Amino acid sequence: xxxxxxxxxxxxxxxxxxxxxxxxxxxxxxxxxxxxxxxxxxxxxxxxxxxxxxxxxxxxxxxxxxxxxxxxxxxxxxxxxxxxxxxxxxxxxxxxxxxxxxxxxxxxxxxxxxxxxxxxxxxxxxxxxxxxxxxxxxxxxxxxxxxxxxxxxxxxxxxxxxxxxxxxxxxxxxxxxxxxxxxxxxxxxxxxxxxxxxxxxxxxxxxxxxxxxxxxxxxxxxxxxxxxxxxxxxxxxxxxxxxxxxxxxxxxxxxxxxxxxxxxxxxxxxxxxxxxxxxxxxxxxxxxxxxxxxxxxxxxxxxxxxxxxxxxxxxxxxxxxxxxxxxxxxxxxxxxxxxxxxxxxxxxxxxxxxxxxxxxxxxxxxxxxxxxxxxxxxxxxxxxxxxxxxxxxxxxxxxxxxxxxxxxxxxxxxxxxx
Amino acid sequence: xxxxxxxxxxxxxxxxxxxxxxxxxxxxxxxxxxxxxxxxxxxxxxxxxxxxxxxxxxxxxxxxxxxxxxxxxxxxxxxxxxxxxxxxxxxxxxxxxxxxxxxxxxxxxxxxxxxxxxxxxxxxxxxxxxxxxxxxxxxxxxxxxxxxxxxxxxxxxxxxxxxxxxxxxxxxxxxxxxxxxxxxxxxxxxxxxxxxxxxxxxxxxxxxxxxxxxxxxxxxxxxxxxxxxxxxxxxxxxxxxxxxxxxxxxxxxxxxxxxxxxxxxxxxxxxxxxxxxxxxxxxxxxxxxxxxxxxxxxxxxxxxxxxxxxxxxxxxxxxxxxxxxxxxxxxxxxxxxxxxxxxxxxxxxxxxxxxxxxxxxxxxxxxxxxxxxxxxxxxxxxxxxxxxxxxxxxxxxxxxxxxxxxxxxxxxxxxxxx
Numbered sequence: 001x002x003x004x005x006x007x008x009x010x011x012x013x014x015x016x017x018x019x020x021x022x023x024x025x026x027x028x029x030x031x032x033x034x035x036x037x038x039x040x041x042x043x044x045x046x047x048x049x050x051x052x053x054x055x056x057x058x059x060x061x062x063x064x065x066x067x068x069x070x071x072x073x074x075x076x077x078x079x080x081x082x083x084x085x086x087x088x089x090x091x092x093x094x095x096x097x098x099x100x101x102x103x104x105x106x107x108x109x110x111x112x113x114x115x116x117x118x119x120x121x122x123x124x125x126x127x128x129x130x131x132x133x134x135x136x137x138x139x140x141x142x143x144x145x146x147x148x149x150x151x152x153x154x155x156x157x158x159x160x161x162x163x164x165x166x167x168x169x170x171x172x173x174x175x176x177x178x179x180x181x182x183x184x185x186x187x188x189x190x191x192x193x194x195x196x197x198x199x200x201x202x203x204x205x206x207x208x209x210x211x212x213x214x215x216x217x218x219x220x221x222x223x224x225x226x227x228x229x230x231x232x233x234x235x236x237x238x239x240x241x242x243x244x245x246x247x248x249x250x251x252x253x254x255x256x257x258x259x260x261x262x263x264x265x266x267x268x269x270x271x272x273x274x275x276x277x278x279x280x281x282x283x284x285x286x287x288x289x290x291x292x293x294x295x296x297x298x299x300x301x302x303x304x305x306x307x308x309x310x311x312x313x314x315x316x317x318x319x320x321x322x323x324x325x326x327x328x329x330x331x332x333x334x335x336x337x338x339x340x341x342x343x344x345x346x347x348x349x350x351x352x353x354x355x356x357x358x359x360x361x362x363x364x365x366x367x368x369x370x371x372x373x374x375x376x377x378x379x380x381x382x383x384x385x386x387x388x389x390x391x392x393x394x395x396x397x398x399x400x401x402x403x404x405x406x407x408x409x410x411x412x413x414x415x416x417x418x
Numbered sequence: 419x420x421x422x423x424x425x426x427x428x429x430x431x432x433x434x435x436x437x438x439x440x441x442x443x444x445x446x447x448x449x450x451x452x453x454x455x456x457x458x459x460x461x462x463x464x465x466x467x468x469x470x471x472x473x474x475x476x477x478x479x480x481x482x483x484x485x486x487x488x489x490x491x492x493x494x495x496x497x498x499x500x501x502x503x504x505x506x507x508x509x510x511x512x513x514x515x516x517x518x519x520x521x522x523x524x525x526x527x528x529x530x531x532x533x534x535x536x537x538x539x540x541x542x543x544x545x546x547x548x549x550x551x552x553x554x555x556x557x558x559x560x561x562x563x564x565x566x567x568x569x570x571x572x573x574x575x576x577x578x579x580x581x582x583x584x585x586x587x588x589x590x591x592x593x594x595x596x597x598x599x600x601x602x603x604x605x606x607x608x609x610x611x612x613x614x615x616x617x618x619x620x621x622x623x624x625x626x627x628x629x630x631x632x633x634x635x636x637x638x639x640x641x642x643x644x645x646x647x648x649x650x651x652x653x654x655x656x657x658x659x660x661x662x663x664x665x666x667x668x669x670x671x672x673x674x675x676x677x678x679x680x681x682x683x684x685x686x687x688x689x690x691x692x693x694x695x696x697x698x699x700x701x702x703x704x705x706x707x708x709x710x711x712x713x714x715x716x717x718x719x720x721x722x723x724x725x726x727x728x729x730x731x732x733x734x735x736x737x738x739x740x741x742x743x744x745x746x747x748x749x750x751x752x753x754x755x756x757x758x759x760x761x762x763x764x765x766x767x768x769x770x771x772x773x774x775x776x777x778x779x780x781x782x783x784x785x786x787x788x789x790x791x792x793x794x795x796x797x798x799x800x801x802x803x804x805x806x807x808x809x810x811x812x813x814x815x816x817x818x819x820x821x822x823x824x825x826x827x828x829x830x831x832x833x834x835x836x
Binding site for chain 1: 431432487489493494586596597684685711716800
């Protein structure tokens with residue numbers, strides 16, 4: 001007989017370690033005798049009453065979840081609005097919780113999810129329904145306030161730094177007769193955290209990456225091209241890391257510059273790296289290559305940061321403990337107590353202080369010329385990519401990733417479509 | 419006092435493990451008391467008399483080379499022509515060898531390098547200069563004949579299979595409300611070996627990758643779009659792996675379809691994945707993402723295949739042994755003696771049988787419908803990605819990659835520009 005039911009849901013873009021958080025949540029809850037339900041495809045599954053009962057998933061599979069990227073129970077992009085505007089949906093959530101005797105709700109995501117968890121907790125109070133809501137941090141974008149970093153970011157940051165270093169060695173070897181300029185496009189629509197992480201790949205002006213383009217600074221094409229030319233002439237090649245979110249001084253996204261329609265009326269998909277590469281080719285005549293790692297950068301569990309993995313599991317465990325202690329409307333956050341050596345602890349923070357805020361890079365993390373990171377940025381970033389935590393591999397040469405399965409519990413309410 | 423001088427040069431696109439071959443060449447040569455010179459930027463460095471003396475590079479650095487991607491001494495794209503047409507260059511090579519008392523020449527590359535090594539050996543015979551030329555195989559394209567596989571391919575294949583599996587887990591988690599179609603662009607202009615390796619990421623019709631597009635089969639847009647739609651309707655999402663070299667029935671490269679000039683007269687860089695993604699978006703209306711890993715796939719030493727690494731070192735060792743035994747105009751190749759368990763050995767093959775040939779995928783490796791791999795392909799490919807051989811990492815969270823340095827030997831001939 002379960003001591004109660006906890007509901008866990010994943011939200012927004014998944015990461016290399018969000019399942020590690022899920023794994024820690026389920027293990028900790030089981031230790032306390034709780035039954036854990038998981039929303040299929042996040043909050044949408046809750047609204048649709050598609051709840052996965054994790055009880056029958058073997059402990060070995062729950063453990064293996066911690067080394068599996070993606071979102072084991074499915075996630076979604078679905079933002080609930082204000083309590084007034086979306087009241088029917090919030091009430092539906094409370095109805096679902098009541099129908100399945102859910103007393104603890106853990107919502108694993110970014111700003112929006114913190115906001116949703118906060119509103120659900122408020123409505124539960126209004127309705128007199130006994131519910132403890134806990135947000136659990138996650139995002140490769142590293143844009144949550146209060147917390148030192150967000151689980152998922154450190155692994156994507158490590159992927160970025162390692163990939164840029166590897167590609168740079170390739171370009172360096174070939175530059176004499178082949179590619180002279182290489183452009184790497186990093187995720188980050190509003191903040192340049194992942195682009196900044198690429199800066200860890202090298203030291204000094206001659207080591208790659210030679211130029212980093214941040215969304216925090218307006219993109220100046222002439223200045224950029226001048227620096228590329230100067231770097232190629234000095235070093236022999238130039239490695240550029242560009243955040244997908246860079247914008248011109250007038251605010252337009254550079255990524256949109258390359259898109260549009262071709263002469264057949266077909267869509268041309270843009271992108272920052274391909275656009276910059278084309279400009280370098282046209283204006284400077286260098287042979288150029290570019291990469292768009294896209295989802296590879298946030299799902300590269302094979303290259304996870306051990307620090308990130310530990311933090312992802314720590315917030316999962318803490319979230320359950322907070323929930324059981326009735327700490328309502330909080331989120332376990334990472335508090336940095338020391339830089340070198342890196343020390344951190346988990347503490348609860350109010351969801352109200354986190355919801356709907358966005359952390360951008362501190363100005364002193366970006367070099368004065370705008371094209372690189374500072375020592376302060378290195379001090380912050382380096383510990384986050386430290387340590388390796390590879391998955392185990394099968395005899396077929398592939399990581400042993402699992403899909404947990406689990407059966408849907410029987411619906412108790414009228415079906416509603418969302 | 420060195421027992422003689424061996425010259426080693428890297429050629430063409432570098433790989434995750436070509437430096438492992440270099441490491442094995444140098445270690446083996448040192449054990450035999452030889453001095454090893456390396457061409458700076460490959461054969462061009464030889465023509466320019468830019469020869470790196472590796473004698474003073476510490477043994478620890480030579481060992482660390484085996485875990486460093488890229489081309490440690492530089493490589494180049496530079497094809498020598500016929501003995502008649504490029505006779506002056508071939509003669510220059512013999513002059514350089516004579517000036518530095520080079521008795522063994524090891525040329526590490528693909529088809530073209532095998533051809534060059536063969537011609538150099540012929541000219542040496544004609545001139546009565548005592549030289550043993552040995553080709554050493556390398557290419558991510560896996561397109562050398564005779565050998566079972568090419569060092570460099572297995573690691574790129576492992577990167578491809580792992581990355582596709584990881585990204586597929588990401589897409590699966592989000593497909594309900596976000597991206598439904600994901601396109602991965604694999605290297606392979608003429609042969610679909612790397613695209614085929616992606617097939618190892620899943621089994622059966624419902625597991626990713628759902629569609630693989632090979633350059634060996636003409637691209638049929640309507641058929642492709644129909645399969646994408648059918649897959650999304652059945653599975654909920656669709657992961658496509660496309661070889662960069664796919665072509666329409668009339669022979670035109672699909673990659674070129676997306677390029678051209680925009681309305682400002684600026685270059686638009688094409689690409690297969692972005693083109694296919696745009697067509698899916700236009701024709702089917704699905705949200706789509708795509709990735710172009712580009713150099714990341716051939717420099718991902720962090721995800722090397724242990725099998726590939728062993729083979730890369732084995733051909734390096736064997737090349738030195740063959741050279742010292744006077745086995746002229748041969749290449750150490752990998753001979754598969756058994757599939758399961760995979761067994762292989764190194765044997766010498768005639769350069770004349772390898773030069774200028776190209777191995778494409780056997781027709782029975784591609785499924786009848788043209789969109790996937792067969793069991794025969796799996797049997798061939800799977801052993802090549804087996805085993806992990808991660809580099810060691812520093813306390814900063816990055817692999818300990820080295821740049822070997824080494825000093826140029828003094829030039830003895832009049833300078834010539836190439």
